Each structure stands twice: as structure tokens, then as C-alpha cells.
Amino acid sequence: MIDRKRVAEVYNRPDMVAYYETLANRSGLWREEQCLINRYFSAPARVLIIGCGTGREAFPLEQQGFTTIGIDIALRTLILANEKLRKMPEVKLSFQQGDAVALPYRDESFENVLMVTQVIQHIPKRRYRRQALCEINRILKPGGYGILSAFNAPISLLYLLCMGRQYQRLLREQERGEGICEKKVQIDADLFKHSGKFGLRQLMLRIMNRIAWEIHPVIWKYSDPLPVTWHAGFAVFCMFTNIQRILRKKLSRSPEAIFEPNDFMLDHRGFHFRVFSQVGDLFVHFPDVDEIAEDIAAAHLNLIEYRSLEELQQEQVLSEKERRSKRLLFYVVRKKCVT
Numbered sequence: 001m002i003d004r005k006r007v008a009e010v011y012n013r014p015d016m017v018a019y020y021e022t023l024a025n026r027s028g029l030w031r032e033e034q035c036l037i038n039r040y041f042s043a044p045a046r047v048l049i050i051g052c053g054t055g056r057e058a059f060p061l062e063q064q065g066f067t068t069i070g071i072d073i074a075l076r077t078l079i080l081a082n083e084k085l086r087k088m089p090e091v092k093l094s095f096q097q098g099d100a101v102a103l104p105y106r107d108e109s110f111e112n113v114l115m116v117t118q119v120i121q122h123i124p125k126r127r128y129r130r131q132a133l134c135e136i137n138r139i140l141k142p143g144g145y146g147i148l149s150a151f152n153a154p155i156s157l158l159y160l161l162c163m164g165r166q167y168q169r170l171l172r173e174q175e176r177g178e179g180i181c182e183k184k185v186q187i188d189a190d191l192f193k194h195s196g197k198f199g200l201r202q203l204m205l206r207i208m209n210r211i212a213w214e215i216h217p218v219i220w221k222y223s224d225p226l227p228v229t230w231h232a233g234f235a236v237f238c239m240f241t242n243i244q245r246i247l248r249k250k251l252s253r254s255p256e257a258i259f260e261p262n263d264f265m266l267d268h269r270g271f272h273f274r275v276f277s278q279v280g281d282l283f284v285h286f287p288d289v290d291e292i293a294e295d296i297a298a299a300h301l302n303l304i305e306y307r308s309l310e311e312l313q314q315e316q317v318l319s320e321k322e323r324r325s326k327r328l329l330f331y332v333v334r335k336k337c338v339t
Contacts, residue, residue, distance in 0.1 A: 004073065004099065007122055010282040011074030017054070021080060024056035032312035033057070033116055033147070036330055040145040040304075041066065045111035048139065050100045050132075051119030055081040055093070061114075062093050069110075071098040100132040105139045113139070113146035116330070121150055124283045126260060126295070133299035133333075140335040146301070149330045153262050153288045262286040289324050292331060301333040 010016060029037070041047065043065030049057050052070025054077050061068045070093070072078055081095045098104050100115070100123060113136050123129045136146050265274050265281035277283070287295075289306065296303045308326035311318050323329070 003124055004101065004128070006279075006281075007124070007283055008073045008075075010280065011072075012076045013280075014076070016282075017074075017076045017080060020056075020077065021054045024054050027056065029057055029060040032309055032330065033114075033149075034060075035312050036147050036307075036332060037061070037114075040147065040332060041112045046109070047112045047114055048103075048105070048110045050103075050113065050115040050136075051117055051122075052081065052095060053077045053117065055084060055095070057114055057116065058093055058095070059084075059091070062091055066112075068093055070095045071100075071103070073097070073099055101128050101135065103135045103139055107138055108141045110139050111141055111144045113144070115146065115148040118150055118328075120148055121285050121287070122283055124285075126291075129285070130295045130298050133295055133301060136333070137299050137301050137335055142335055143337045144335050145304070146333045146335075147330060148333070149328060150292060151286055152324070152327055152329055153286045260285065262288075289329065292329075296331070296333055300336065302336060304332040304334050306331045 044067055046067045046069070047061055049061070049068065049070040052058050052072050053074075055070060058068050058070040058081070070078075070081065072081075072095070075097055078095045078097055085091060085093055085095065096104070100119065115132075115136070120129055120132060123132055140146060262285060264284045264286070265277045266284050267274065267278070267281055274281075292306075293303055306323070307330050308318060308323050309328040309330070310316075310326055311323065312330065318326075
């Protein structure tokens with residue numbers, strides 16, 4: 001099993017730093033993240049950003065009047081963030097190196113915590129993910145809110161494999177100086193209006209747009225109604241891991257098991273997902289909603305709400321079943337008030 005030290009090593013690689021810096025410069029705070037921040041955070045509160053990277057969330061929050069501190073396990077990303085900070089002497093930010101599992105801050109020292117960009121999924125072993133949530137509980141003031149995000153359990157193994165191919169193409173474009181070109185992942189919405197005329201070209205376009213959904217938000221709107229065979233593939237693949245999860249729960253096994261369902265390793269140089277770790281791989285865990293809820297409760301935090309990306313985008317409320325089927329979920333937690 002990959003450990004946290006190797007996670008830091010992968011994020012310190014120049015190609016990984018350059019990749020996330022490109023995304024940070026192009027996206028900033030997502031509108032969906034900003035929606036939750038507006039709802040639960042109030043400036044000039046102290047906000048800790050766990051997994052701050054090169055400052056994607058930190059700089060916009062500082063501009064909104066928050067007292068912001070960013071922490072990350074990867075030193076190279078912090079060097080780049082501090083280089084940007086030196087060019088803006090009027091900006092009052094702080095970036096520090098540290099581990100989410102052992103935050104270097106006093107008890108009850110922050111009003112809010114932000115841990116988006118699916119940071120919690122890159123913490124190997126469930127007991128350490130729970131410990132990171134316990135640390136959030138420790139440093140939050142009573143009544144303070146935290147926002148975190150996590151990809152849901154994968155829709156299919158094919159999705160993971162093909163998504164890696166898409167990222168590999170985008171990385172090659174960056175190396176050629178092309179950057180992430182918006183028009184290359186734009187969707188022709190008309191292709192999805194006539195489901196009865198569903199040919200091979202439309203199927204391939206759906207798949208390519210499905211696997212590129214993280215690069216351009218338009219894709220989230222049109223990529224959900226996939227053929228039933230797509231979901232059937234996931235059911236076959238997850239059969240063993242789901243049985244393993246049920247048996248472990250029945251036997252009251254500890255969450256410290258070496259292998260957990262929906263653990264994957266990401267070969268960043270080739271952008272391929274695989275089950276078994278090799279040197280240089282980044283650990284990725286895909287939790288389901290129940291797992292996240294159990295871990296939040298174990299950390300003595302209250303789960304206030306969770307929403308899918310689509311709900312926040314379209315300002316609507318989905319049913320529980322629909323919400324649980326979505327790819328990316330945002331969770332809002334709160335530290336219990338002292339009684």
C-alpha cells in the first residue's frame with residue numbers, strides 16, 4: 001500500500017506541479033465551491049485550506065476578506081505559491097508545509113476549514129482519513145464549518161481507464177505549449193437531443209466527453225445519460241469489492257485493512273489507473289456516501305448536508321437516490337457547539 005510519504009513525492013514532481021498550476025490558473029474557485037462558501041463562511045473568519053497546492057482557493061478567498069492560511073504536504077507546490085505571493089506584497093496570505101493527519105495548529109484556532117479538490121481521497125488508509133477529519137474537528141472553533149469534496153465510487157472501471165487516456169492527451173498538449181484548449185473538449189449539445197439516432201460516432205463522443213468532464217464544466221450537463229452497458233460494467237467489476245466490504249462489516253473488521261474497496265493507483269506519467277501500486281503512483285480512494293458519513297461521525301463532526309456538483313450548478317435539489325449516483329459530492333460538516 002502506498003504511504004503518505006509517497007503521496008508527497010508524487011505531488012513534488014515537476015510535471016505534477018505544472019499540471020495543477022495550469023488548472024489553478026484557469027479555474028480559480030469553482031462557482032459551486034463559492035456557493036457553499038457564501039452559505040457557510042463569513043469574512044473575516046480564519047480559514048484553513050488543507051491541500052492548498054499553488055493557491056487556487058487561497059488567493060480568491062483572501063480577496064473576499066478572509067484571513068487565509070494554506071497547508072500542503074508537497075513542498076514544490078508551496079514554493080510556487082510563495083513565488084506568486086511575493087509578487088503581490090499587498091496580499092496577506094500564509095502558506096505552510098504540513099500533513100492533514102497532524103495539523104500544526106492549536107485547538108480551536110480556525111472558524112472554517114476548506115478541503116476540496118478531493119484531498120481526502122489521496123490519504124492512504126481509512127484510519128488516516130478519519131484522523132484527518134479528527135484534526136479538522138480539533139482545530140475548528142465550536143460551531144465552525146468545514147467543506148470537503150470527494151469523487152463518488154467510480155461508475156465503471158472503463159471510466160477510470162479512459163479518463164487516464166484523456167488526461168494523457170491534455171498533458172501532451174501542455175508540454176507542446178498548447179495548454180488546455182476549451183474548444184477541444186466542447187460538446188455539441190445537438191448530438192444528445194436525438195437519442196433514437198444513437199450511432200457509433202455519438203457513442204464515442206459521449207465517452208470522450210464523459211472522461212473529460214473534469215476539464216470543462218459544460219461536460220457535466222450532457223454526460224450523465226449513458227447506456228446501461230456502461231453501468232453494467234461497473235457492477236461486474238465492483239462485485240468482488242462490494243462483497244468484501246459487506247463481509248468485513250459483518251465480521252466487524254477494523255477500517256485499518258491493508259486493501260480497501262475502490263482503492264486505485266494513478267500512474268501520473270502515463271495517466272493510467274490501476275489497482276496495484278508501483279513506484280511513482282499516486283494513491284486515489286473513491287468512497288461512497290455511507291463511508292464518508294461514517295468517518296465524519298467517527299470524528300465527532302456533524303454532517304450538515306451533502307450536495308452533488310450538478311445540484312449546486314443548477315440550483316436544484318435531487319432525490320437521495322439521484323444524488324448518490326453523481327460523480328462529485330460536496331460535504332458540509334460542523335463542529336458541535338459547547339453546551
